[in-house]
Amino acid sequence: MSTVNKQILLVSRPTGDAVASNFKLVEAPLPELNDGQVLVRHHYLSLDPYMRWRMNDAKSYAAPQPLNQVMIGGTVGEVIESRHPKFKVGDMVAGMGGWQQYARVDAQVPGALRKVDASRVPLSAYLGSLGMPGVTAWYGLMKICAPKPGDTVVVSAASGAVGSVVGQLAKAHGCRAVGFAGGAEKCAYVVNELGFDACIDYKAHATPASLLAALEAQTPKGVDACFENVGGAVFDATLLRMNDFGRIALCGMIAGYDGVPTPMSRPDLILQSRLRVEGFIVSEHMQFWPEALAELGGLMAAGRLKFRESIAPRIEDAPEAFLGLLKGRNFGKQLVKLI
Numbered sequence: 319m320s321t322v323n324k325q326i327l328l329v330s331r332p333t334g335d336a337v338a339s340n341f342k343l344v345e346a347p348l349p350e351l352n353d354g355q356v357l358v359r360h361h362y363l364s365l366d367p368y369m370r371w372r373m374n375d376a377k378s379y380a381a382p383q384p385l386n387q388v389m390i391g392g393t394v395g396e397v398i399e400s401r402h403p404k405f406k407v408g409d410m411v412a413g414m415g416g417w418q419q420y421a422r423v424d425a426q427v428p429g430a431l432r433k434v435d436a437s438r439v440p441l442s443a444y445l446g447s448l449g450m451p452g453v454t455a456w457y458g459l460m461k462i463c464a465p466k467p468g469d470t471v472v473v474s475a476a477s478g479a480v481g482s483v484v485g486q487l488a489k490a491h492g493c494r495a496v497g498f499a500g501g502a503e504k505c506a507y508v509v510n511e512l513g514f515d516a517c518i519d520y521k522a523h524a525t526p527a528s529l530l531a532a533l534e535a536q537t538p539k540g541v542d543a544c545f546e547n548v549g550g551a552v553f554d555a556t557l558l559r560m561n562d563f564g565r566i567a568l569c570g571m572i573a574g575y576d577g578v579p580t581p582m583s584r585p586d587l588i589l590q591s592r593l594r595v596e597g598f599i600v601s602e603h604m605q606f607w608p609e610a611l612a613e614l615g616g617l618m619a620a621g622r623l624k625f626r627e628s629i630a631p632r633i634e635d636a637p638e639a640f641l642g643l644l645k646g647r648n649f650g651k652q653l654v655k656l657i
């Protein structure tokens with residue numbers, strides 16, 4: 319075992335696009351444990367769009383990432399030392415270990431660490447479809463979009479960690495699932511592998527009218543529920559197709575994270591179509607996680623919840639992989655392999 323812990327710190331805040339020099343790789347000694355603590359060797363780090371918000375010192379639902387500290391991040395790994403009676407060496411665990419190879423965790427803090435079973439699904443799935451992104455999809459779809467059989471559900475960033483689960487879950491509940499994704503390859507995957515009814519390559523449409531025509535063709539009965547991950551042009555088009563009393567789960571607006579937030583062209587349609595629009599943050603709905611994970615786990619076991627991953631091979635690659643995620647260069651859940 320190494321005695322060195324490679325870590326990535328946030329050392330400056332972006333002005334506009336995030337850049338690699340906002341981060342710094344450092345080496346620290348492995349920490350000593352006190353009673354109640356465990357040492358986790360990370361196998362995978364999750365890279366997620368919310369991290370871009372945390373890089374700013376601005377109004378948000380969560381405090382900014384402090385400078386010169388290890389970047390926040392979800393992790394899965396293995397307990398390699400324990401001074402807590404409920405965790406033993408060899409246990410596989412999920413937590414918020416951050417952008418580093420090892421983490422010392424106060425295991426007595428509720429929710430700091432949860433044991434996971436990697437014997438039936440890959441460990442990395444607990445950072446994707448069976449982790450935070452999966453529960454995000456489940457909560458937004460089931461609790462806000464409230465799908466009924468026969469409804470048409472539209473989801474943006476459809477090949478990604480959240481969007482891929484939204485569409486498959488919508489199909490499992492008898493809906494028509496239509497995705498937006500960037501590029502022909504992602505769209506082919508969304509339809510042929512994930513089983514969506516249709517996927518629109520928004521990059522192939524240079525004008526709002528062309529994008530709307532493509533959506534009209536795939537949503538002949540209009541749109542009953544929108545799970546919005548992106549904002550901007552795709553959201554504008556979807557708003558124009560919403561049926562009266564439709565539901566919109568506002569999950570993310572990634573098109574505006576790395577610079578100027580994207581405006582909505584027709585907010586009046588919320589009124590005209592009497593829409594219900596609700597933003598949500600998945601970590602504020604912890605009471606639904608067991609129910610969500612039970613359904614998602616069942617679907618995965620039955621082969622009805624598929625996923626794909628983009629895996630950066632080393633911790634040194636985490637900043638570039640994260641910057642790529644913000645530009646849509648990932649294809650599926652973005653991870654960093656740390657072992």
Ligand SMILES: NC(=O)c1ccc[n+]([C@@H]2O[C@H](COP(=O)([O-])OP(=O)(O)OC[C@H]3O[C@@H](n4cnc5c(N)ncnc54)[C@H](OP(=O)(O)O)[C@@H]3O)[C@@H](O)[C@H]2O)c1
Pocket residue numbers: 366367368450451454475476477478479480481498499500501504547548568569570571572573574598599600601643644645646647648649650651652
């Ligand atoms: N509310 C919550 O609690 C919560 C929790 C988790 C995630 N989220 C949100 O859910 C959304 C999806 O997250 P995820 O983890 O599943 O990410 P992801 O979809 O795996 O990756 C992000 C994707 O966004 C798409 N995208 C579309 N327009 C973009 C643009 N202008 N710039 C950059 N990317 C663009 C890209 O796919 P294409 O190439 O297909 O465009 C990119 O691959 C994000 O908005 C995130 O903030 C919210």
